[in-house]
Amino acid sequence: MKKTYNLGIVGYGGMGKWHHLNMDRIDRVNPVAVCDIAKSARDRAESYGLKTYDNINKILKDDSIDIIVIATPNHFHCPYAIKAMQAGKHVITEKPITTSSANLQKMIDASVLYDRKLSVHQNRRWDKDYLTIKKIVDDKMIGDVFTVSSRVMGSRGIPGDWRAKKAFGGGMMLDWGVHLIDQALHMFNSPVREVYVRMQHVHYSEVDDGFSLVLTFENGVVYTIDVFTSCYINLPRWHVCGYEGTAVINDWSCDGKIVNIQKGKENEDATPIEAGAGLTKTMAPRTDKSTVEHSLPHIECDEWVEYYGNYVNAIEGKEELLVQPSEAMRVMRVMEAAFKSEKQNRSINVNI
Ligand code: NAD
Known part of the structure; x- marks a missing residue:
């Protein structure tokens, strides 16, 4: 009979509760306890029948728990992860x-020392929009890709809680940047060679409330990531150009299309048009004489449960972790290069 792993959740706010409520989709992981400093959060957890603790040291003494998920504000992740691994979780x-990266190295060292599995919940590797673009890139549906624009845009600013405080690990680079950089690094098997960022401080000076980041990969791909929180008209979630076409995904619902050039017919509709106060052939829109439109490829989107399934298999030595600490280290080094770029107002050469 296969073992079931008991889960303890540290931090039962928005995301801690999300882990709990999604566990019924996971076969061999059973949520049993919560630790939160807020009584209201503990009351909520108790209403679901979970055991509760008000302090990290208390939940780590609970021998029934095998896996700890840390869903607190960001600055607690490192010390709590190390304590938890030391306690055998x-x-x-x-x-x-x-x-x-210095903190992460300490965490990696602890996972080796105590022989415990350490991973980070990069759930957006299972986003349907991302998987669709990755398939278009991998299958060369628009030929070799030379530029990617990945954007998330909203108008509600950053929440005015711990996310607005530098000491808590606030700011959009550490919030959304970490997801979108992880997707970028996972999309191309190539090192990043240059990092350039411009950060936004529309409503907050202490932390960034948005940014535009440009990563140049060794394979020549220029990958732009825009995270805006003060924007009322959104640009497409994805815009990707290859040598044989372009792909667009407009939004989370994966509305979008691919347009491919028809080989040998590139100049069929090359007619100058009146544009603004002038004339242009270069920017003249194409017609179906030279291009052909395709639907986006079909993707099975509900694979997120693979994250926990793989984690359990990795504990049992049956699989390598899908989200490795070494990958998190690459993401962290890109973010550190971005902060350096902002501070020094220049692009940063890297080999990440
Ligand atoms: P939140 O503010 O809603 O919840 C944080 C909880 O942690 C609160 O209940 C708070 O009382 C508790 N807490 C604070 N300090 C604590 C401590 N020392 N010990 C125990 N509990 C403590 O925040 P959130 O939105 O749930 O974010 C939590 C984490 O999840 C962050 O790291 C955030 O980046 C991440 N997150 C991930 C995703 C995702 O899609 N993967 C989405 C949202 C948030």
């Missing part, structure tokens, strides 16, 4: 795994 942290 396997650890999943929410993203970002921590707030610096």
Whole structure:
């Protein structure tokens, strides 16, 4: 009979509760306890029949727990993960795994020392929009890709809680940046060679409330990531150009299309048009004489449960972790290069 792993959740706010309520989709992981400093959060957990603790040291003494998920504000991830591994627990942290590469190295060292599995919940690797773009890139549906624009845009600012405080690991780079950089690094098997960022401080000076980041990969792909929180008209979620076409995904519902050039017919509709106060052939829109439109490829989107299934198999030595600490280290180094770029107002050469 296969073992079931008991889960303890540290931090039972928005995301801690999300882990709990999604566990009924996971075969061999059973949520049993919560630790939160807020009584209201503990009351909520108790109403679901979970055991509760008000302090990290207390939940770590609970011998029934095998896996700890850390879903607190970001600055607690590192010390709590190390304590948990020292106490014999396997650890999943929410993203970002921590707030610096130095902290992450300590966490990796602890996972080796105590022989515990450490991973970070990069759940957006299972987003349907991302998987669709990855398939278009992998299958060369628009030929070799030379530029990717990945954007998330909203108008509600950053929540005015711990996310607005630097000491808590706030700011959009550590919040959404970590997801979108992880997707970028996972999309191309190539090192990043240059990092350039411009951060936004529309409503907050202490932390960034948005940014535009440009990553240049060694394979030549220029990958732009825009995270805006003060924007009322959104640009497409994805815009990807290859040598044989372009792909667009407009929104989370995966509305979008692919347009391919028809080989040998590139100049069939090359007619100058009146544009503004002038004339242009270069920018003239194409017609179906030279291009052909395709639907986006079909993707099975509900694979997120694979994250926990793989984690359990990794504990049992049957699979490698899908989200490795070494991958989190690459993401962290890109974010650190971005902060350096902002501070020094220049692009940063890297080999990440
Ligand atoms: P939240 O503010 O809603 O919840 C945080 C909870 O942690 C609160 O209940 C708070 O009382 C508790 N807490 C604070 N300090 C604590 C401590 N020292 N010990 C125990 N509990 C403590 O925040 P959230 O939105 O749930 O974010 C939590 C984590 O999840 C963050 O790291 C965030 O980046 C991440 N997150 C991930 C995703 C995702 O899609 N993967 C989405 C949202 C948030």
